[in-house]
Amino acid sequence: MTTVAGRRSPRSYSLLKRLTLAFSAAAIVVFALTGAFLYNALSTELQRRDDIEITGKLSQFLQLARDAGSTRALRDNPSVFHEVLLSHPGVYLAIFDRQGTLLLQHSDEPSANLWLAPAAHRANEPYTCGPAGIGPSRCVFADETLPSGESVHVLLVRAAAERQSLLESYRIDIWLAVAVGAALVGALGYAVARRGFSPVKSIGRQTSRIEAHNLSERLDIQGGPIELQDIAFSVNRMLDRLERAFVRLSQFSSDLAHDMRTPLANVISSSQITLSRPRTTDEYEALIDSNIEECERLQRMIESMLFLARTDNAQQHIKMVELDAESELRRLASYFQGLAEEAGVHFVVQGNARLFADATLLRRAVSNLISNALDHAFAGTAVELSLYDSPKYVAIEVANHGPAIPQEHADRIFERFYRVDAARHGSARNAGLGLAIVKSIMELHRGKVDVASSADRTTFTLYFRREIAV
Ligand SMILES: Nc1ncnc2c1ncn2[C@@H]1O[C@H](COP(=O)(O)OP(=O)(O)OP(=O)(O)O)[C@@H](O)[C@H]1O
Ligand SMILES: [Mg+2]
Incomplete structure (x- = not known):
């Protein structure tokens, strides 16, 4: 933002920088959410696979235990169980008898009896566990009655270490992708926003070129947004x-x-x-x-x-009061009586109405019109001051018999210094400001002034609004 003095205000900021930061922040949020979702999905899927693996193995071991027939046979011939697990690193097995004595174990960990499943868990349903020496894992167990009548408790454990290290590296990849993605989106956002802002800069350049001597130049951003x-x-x-x-x-x-x-x-x-x-x-x-x-x-x-x-600067404070328009016109007529006699004309005042106006300004406007009327009236004629009431306006008319104002001048006589015929008698005395003042006064009152001029009669009408609000 540039202040009037042409300097940037201390609170100014760059929209481009803000947009770039906003793009990057949005990218971080979106990528992080997507990453978290994918991470969760992968973690769930990996756990599901571990569960499928151990439940599959569990039923295989139950079958092997049944085939062995008794706990003694189980203890004597453990190799058949170990062989199955050779191709499954990270999967551990423990078989207990009814008293909880360890019959067989496939693990490097001697304290395997600590693995016994807490009573809260149900058979054949994998649960999260943490056996001593193995750490976070998934476990599943089942009880089986052997042909010998003895029952055994078979427990399978899948260590989560492998899964966790995979997830760990996946997590690092996700953070990396979030960082790189946010940087890329920021850079792309910067480039796009910069391009988008180029018409703004062009407007800035074009406006700064416009000065008093080339005010006719216009901004041109054809093809811009x-x-x-x-x-x-x-x-x-x-x-x-x-x-x-x-x-x-x-x-x-x-x-x-x-x-x-x-x-x-x-x-x-x-x-x-x-x-x-x-x-x-x-x-x-x-x-x-x-x-x-x-x-x-x-x-x-x-x-x-x-x-x-x-x-012009609206510094003129106007004081609206209710006026008896007829007595105002009569007072003005008597004020101009001397000049009227000099010009050989007389006044006729007709109608009556009350209106809201600033008394001094109203007198000034009507005086200017009367003075013009006296200047242009034919000798021996009447200058008529009339009042008309309508639902919206109260109108004051000042009419005189005299030379008509040619149509091409009628619109311009309200301009400052405009005189129809600057060479005519009396124009050296007159500045051509009287009607401009009348127009300004009427604008201050939010009313209007009109002129109608025919062959030998010219009428100026002041319209005052009926509402008081100005
Ligand atoms: N009643 C009228 N009949 C014919 N022409 C008029 C009448 N009133 C105004 N005019 C024309 O409009 C022009 C502008 O009038 P305006 O009152 O603004 O200026 P002025 O009378 O010439 O000068 P000033 O009023 O400043 O002394 C006048 O020069 C005159 O030619
Ligand atoms: Mg005048």
Whole structure:
């Protein structure tokens, strides 16, 4: 993660490293579980084979004991038993008489009578045992009555040492496979993730190339993953907005510079001309008067600019109150009475409604519209201030009879510094910010402003929402 200052934050981490570690950890878990399962299966299978071996041998020895006929014959001729076991290393035999005396034993271990099976075990069923001198084993026993009437107890033991050493080496192999497998999966995961992240890096490279002078460039990750294409699409849309705002801002600052230059140039040139030779007091007074007028114009412009800048940054806190719109319009009409008489027009106020708005901003918006209406009204006509109520909006209309606004200009007159005819009378006084301010005010109220202009009548309408929430 990179901070605003361009440095990595102390808590940043590499997704690539995390993924590699996650892949390896997952591989260790999966391989270890699989290894444990296989180990168990092998251990069970080996034990089963040992059991089959000793139960098979047990029945063979029981048969041999029966064939011998008596315990004495058994003791006298043990070789037949030993021969059977020669080809079965690790398998031991002990035969006891009814009293538990050892009759025959195939083992190097002298203490074979300790092998006698505990009473808990059942005949012919292999069990885990650990005879002295042999260690962990599987045992099986059976009792048999010989033709002589004597009974014998035959015990077979299969030492687990061989099985355990096999399992031991298998266990080592499994751990080795787990380690190598995890390393391999980690390496492969790293390679795959690195490849997967290459479009991300490409986005990073492309965005870092975009600066103010090439804001028209767009991210291109054709063929990249869909998720990143979505991100690139969003970034591109953000760039569209930034580019539009940037163009507007550039236009705005050049218009601003242009509009401030005119009054300043007037002040400078008229001052220089006046000072070029001695003048009468009246001439100096006239110069100062005209300079004050230009400065006032500049002041108005700067004040409007500040107002717009504040509304742009949403720093303007608006205070919504319920207003009697009719009395507000009447008050504004009387405020503009003097100018109206100068222009030879009169006001007509009609309708009544209550609305929620910021009183100062509402007055400012309507004043801007009235001032425009007075500028453009034909002498002898009426400027109509009307109120309309609808379920959703309360509308304030300011209409005047005057030259129509051509359609191609109607959409643009709300832009800053836009004037339909900059050369027309009075445009030197006007900055072209009045309607931009009206629009900002209406946006602050989450309402809107509209214009309709026909042959000789122009109507501006302010729509205020009925809900109070702003
Ligand atoms: N009632 C109207 N009738 C005809 N044209 C209008 C009317 N109101 C506005 N306009 C046109 O829209 C343009 C923009 O109006 P706006 O109020 O923004 O600027 P301005 O009046 O020229 O300057 P400012 O209001 O900043 O002193 C005006 O220059 C004018 O050409
Ligand atoms: Mg205006």
